[in-house]
Amino acid sequence: MTSNESQVVILDRDGVINIDSSDYIRSSEQWRPIDGSIEAIARLSKAGFRVFVVTNQSGLARGYFDSTALQAMHDKMSKLVHKAGGRIEKIFHCPHGPDDGCNCRKPATGMLEQLEHYLGQPVTNAWLVGDSLKDMQLAHAKHCKAVLVRTGNGHETEQQLALPGAHTDQNTSIFDNLQAACEFIIKQQKPVKKTNLSAKNTHFGVFSRFLLGVRAVLFYLLIIIALLPVSLILTPLGVLFSFTTRYQMITSWNRCALWCLKLCCGISHSVHGAENIPEQPFVVMAKHQSAWETIYLQTLFTPLSTILKRELLLIPFFGWGLAMLKPIAIKRSSPKGSIRQVQTQGLARLKDGIAVLVFPEGTRTHFGQVGRYARGGAHLAIDANVPILPLAHNAGKYWPKKGFLKYPGNIRVEIGEPILCEGRTAAELTDLCQEWIESTIAGMPDE
Ligand SMILES: [Mg+2]
Numbered sequence: 001m002t003s004n005e006s007q008v009v010i011l012d013r014d015g016v017i018n019i020d021s022s023d024y025i026r027s028s029e030q031w032r033p034i035d036g037s038i039e040a041i042a043r044l045s046k047a048g049f050r051v052f053v054v055t056n057q058s059g060l061a062r063g064y065f066d067s068t069a070l071q072a073m074h075d076k077m078s079k080l081v082h083k084a085g086g087r088i089e090k091i092f093h094c095p096h097g098p099d100d101g102c103n104c105r106k107p108a109t110g111m112l113e114q115l116e117h118y119l120g121q122p123v124t125n126a127w128l129v130g131d132s133l134k135d136m137q138l139a140h141a142k143h144c145k146a147v148l149v150r151t152g153n154g155h156e157t158e159q160q161l162a163l164p165g166a167h168t169d170q171n172t173s174i175f176d177n178l179q180a181a182c183e184f185i186i187k188q189q190k191p192v193k194k195t196n197l198s199a200k201n202t203h204f205g206v207f208s209r210f211l212l213g214v215r216a217v218l219f220y221l222l223i224i225i226a227l228l229p230v231s232l233i234l235t236p237l238g239v240l241f242s243f244t245t246r247y248q249m250i251t252s253w254n255r256c257a258l259w260c261l262k263l264c265c266g267i268s269h270s271v272h273g274a275e276n277i278p279e280q281p282f283v284v285m286a287k288h289q290s291a292w293e294t295i296y297l298q299t300l301f302t303p304l305s306t307i308l309k310r311e312l313l314l315i316p317f318f319g320w321g322l323a324m325l326k327p328i329a330i331k332r333s334s335p336k337g338s339i340r341q342v343q344t345q346g347l348a349r350l351k352d353g354i355a356v357l358v359f360p361e362g363t364r365t366h367f368g369q370v371g372r373y374a375r376g377g378a379h380l381a382i383d384a385n386v387p388i389l390p391l392a393h394n395a396g397k398y399w400p401k402k403g404f405l406k407y408p409g410n411i412r413v414e415i416g417e418p419i420l421c422e423g424r425t426a427a428e429l430t431d432l433c434q435e436w437i438e439s440t441i442a443g444m445p446d447e
């Protein structure tokens with residue numbers, strides 16, 4: 001069982017993570033975790049499992065609470081898990097009532113199909129933990145490994161399981177609570193330990209390292225050649241077009257570079273959470289591990305203003321092209337001076353409707369390392385009154401900051417939900433970003 005899907009744990013919410021009520025949980029104040037459940041989820045994350053919540057919320061259809069209240073409950077739950085060092089990757093809920101005939105209310109399988117769509121693979125063999133017969137029936141229908149907890153409706157369900165026609169598996173595992181269930185899950189399946197880069201590199205012998213070197217040389221040759229038409233033709237032509245068109249013309253080099261990277265070095269990428277990108281301008285706070293993200297992010301967010309050294313803009317053609325992308329150009333006079341320049345130019349860009357990219361750690365870190373997160377990006381977002389979009393990725397694993405070789409694989413990019421600045425200090429915002437980015441990277445599956 002080393003397949004990816006066995007690393008997924010699907011949790012029911014009420015009666016598993018939080019104390020259930022026959023009167024429904026209607027607000028975040030009423031949402032109270034069962035002792036030890038938050039820590040149990042964190043342990044799963046730390047052991048490398050991806051944790052999802054799949055929950056029936058017919059209280060919505062019954063009018064007992066609205067989606068804002070549900071969101072507040074889920075924010076509370078996610079925050080508590082984050083604080084404990086874990087992560088709930090995504091929450092699926094069915095808003096319908098029992099008579100609506102929807103295909104998502106458990107034991108119907110709709111929510112797990114949404115999860116499969118999100119994962120890009122079936123949930124067969126994933127763990128499914130619940131307290132109700134519906135959960136066990138769903139696990140059976142989708143060939144998940146069923147785990148029953150005796151919290152919530154668990155005791156009742158345990159008796160129902162014994163009755164004929166329950167439509168569940170014979171070998172359902174039963175535990176007193178989520179804590180015990182998670183301990184069992186972790187023990188059952190020691191997930192593949194995260195390969196750290198140095199371990200990974202040693203897998204390549206001398207000959208394969210030579211080949212990787214040749215592939216990297218080819219890559220650099222191609223992207224340098226591609227610079228010529230972009231600098232000499234598209235840049236001068238760009239003057240004739242609007243900013244957005246010009247931006248697309250010049251960043252065609254970035255798209256070309258990504259394509260060359262795949263072709264020569266076998267490095268692809270996948271993006272998760274693109275639906276979180278807001279319509280209005282925002283500050284992107286991203287992990288910095290590699291040159292890769294500086295190339296890629298300009299194609300993901302269009303337009304995007306990046307911070308760079310002003311001297312670069314003076315290079316004929318190439319620099320002129322960069323200047324046309326409306327970067328934040330700083331003179332490296334003093335650290336304080338740079339912060340001021342980022343602040344004033346950043347504000348101007350955001351006012352123009354252009355997103356601004358900030359690497360809060362300042363310089364690149366090795367895969368697996370965490371730098372000190374500076375608060376400049378948060379200050380900028382507060383001053384401009386725009387949301388912060390946290391972005392995690394593992395580019396450093398395949399295109400490390402030092403060394404010439406590039407290692408084939410799929411870079412995973414995850415975009416978090418926008419973090420709103422209202423009522424938060426720059427320190428709090430920066431902490432929130434760091435927490436989300438680092439725990440997301442820690443929870444990334446090996447690909
Ligand atoms: Mg339940």
Ligand SMILES: [Zn+2]
Pocket residue numbers: 094095096102103104105
């Ligand atoms: Zn539904």
